[in-house]
Amino acid sequence: MTEWIPDVLGDEFEQLTLDLGTDDQGPVVATLVRALPRRPSLWARASGRRPLLDGVDVLYVHGWSDYFFQKRLARFWTSRGARFFALDLRKYGRSLRDGQTPGYVADLATYDEDIGAALEAMGRGEGGAESARRLLLLGHSTGGLTLSLWASRHPGSADAVILNSPWLEFQFAPARAAIAPMVELQARLRPMEAAPQVDLGFYTRAQQEVADPDDPMDVNPLWRPAQTMAVYAGWLHAILSGHKAVASGLSITAPVCVLLSARFVPPTRWSDELTSADSVLVVDDIARAALRLGPSVTVERIDGALHDVFLSRHEAREDAYRRLDRWVTGWRAAQ
Template sequence: MTEWRADVLGDGFSCTDLELGSDEEGPLTATLVRSLPQRPPLFERLLGRRRPLDGVDVLYVHGWSDYFFQRHLAEFWTSRGARFFALDLRKYGRSLRPGQTPGYIEHLDDYDLELGLAHDVIRAEAGADPTRKLVLLGHSTGGLVLSLWAARHPGRADALILNSPWLEFQLSAAGRQVIAPLVALSARFMPKDVAPQLDYGFYTRAQREVGPQDELAVIDPQWRPERSHGVSTAWLRAILAGHERVNHGLGLTIPVAVLLSERSAVPLRWSDDLVRADTVLDVEAVARAALRLGSSVTIERIPGGLHDLFLSAPGPRAEAYARLHRWLIGWRAETAMEPPLSAAPEGAGRDRLGS
């Protein structure tokens, strides 16, 4: 039975550790955070009314140099009846231990371990109810990780929602193909060699100027620094390999929703334009790459959105939530007519590594 403890986000949130073994930097842990919907009022239960996302579980994965802290995002789901779970991957946020290189990993497939364990916990919490639906929700690098995981494990998830997913390199596919051999060579001999820091802190400043202040106030700067963590060559090699797999097509059969800012801006110097655009990704390249995810992909472009759309200015933020709600209502109406999926075999989340 999973043991939950109080989380740093306070009331309404709890967390549990997922033990992953160890590597050369020491013990590895991932952290699963949970927020549950409140029980509906008695009169609604007596009338048999159901909230739109009753019977839905959500698994959120953060982006690079990030962790889960977005209370409002969790509340969006739980207020509609869904159970919300967020995973701080190994060496990120709650899972980062002294002496570890933040975010370091050499192969994105290695995340199968914590994603599989999180999947097992979510299923166990529901009593292995085969009628429940699982929605994967990923931001930036987390969107890439979840897209690849869903492709490798068909049948685990029922929908994939991506918030500004990092599906293609900023220099386009051609640029990625040029630098990939050089990065691979460097990673082979100097895997933890760090590239020059090109983050001037403008993205963090843009969030602070227009984003939800109550959420941003609780950020731990050790877990989410003003400038991003250093980028190692081995980590970048893993990311480029993931982009290449997306470029060849993932063949997802579940419905996919991709939310992106309407445009990008290059953050070479500060200007007010940086509070109304994605300053991290090339959103046009991502939009093109998103079409290779699967056979049912919806792309929503949000005017004035930041890279994390749910930390944008009030107007674009509300629009992002409204678009997400609209997509979910359509998806939920369609899934209500489906026969329940059979439950996956017990322990399926650990089949790849045999742990």
């Protein structure tokens, strides 16, 4: 394991490269980013009160065609006393190496290695079992699906799961069962065959339209392209298998909070509607699928939110943070 070094996000952040061996495309790594906590205010030190999330570790996992860059999200957690970490999975963002197929895996369980290495680097021991600190998992989109499956396979490892527009169901839910056998066959015969590009870049445009000058985002277009990365048959089969597992019901023992936009607008043509709705996932289907994650699930629907609720226009973004704060405060009180 290498040493912590300064991260591309600036002085508040450091990164650590996690060696995951090799595959047929060469060396494989994941990258763990940590937010350095700010010194408590003089009042906080004088009061002697423990921060709300003292003793809590947060592990964030990004979505498809994405990486971690949200400074304000990290500050939300560190300002409340938590240790915040974000994981750029293998072949994404900071972890992408020359000659690799961006984002490609043939089984979402492959990421158990990435998550396990991250937890160990966080000082939690292998699988997180050796730490007395609470573990809160935070996942966006495909990262939400990945963490949901991981938490179900590792009961008791996470103390809370928060999902930001998790990709829990295929965009055309009734068609999933029909297309799954064809995708499975294609994945066996030609796993690296790419599907036609259907992303017109409207989701990226919507984020740019609603960008908040008081909360600027500096995004690397090589790591988060305007149009989504190529989708391959082997990867799509892994996603559909994950959706099937969710539909059959998971067993996440920890309480779950799901943050979603109030509505979906299909991105078939550009319109202002796309700046106040999820244009990636059919949110009503996701809300229904979320209830199959475990026995304790809260679904928060946010009017005007984009697919990443924390990148929405100002009013919806603030609403998302208020709801997150309310849920976390209640969760912590129950501890």
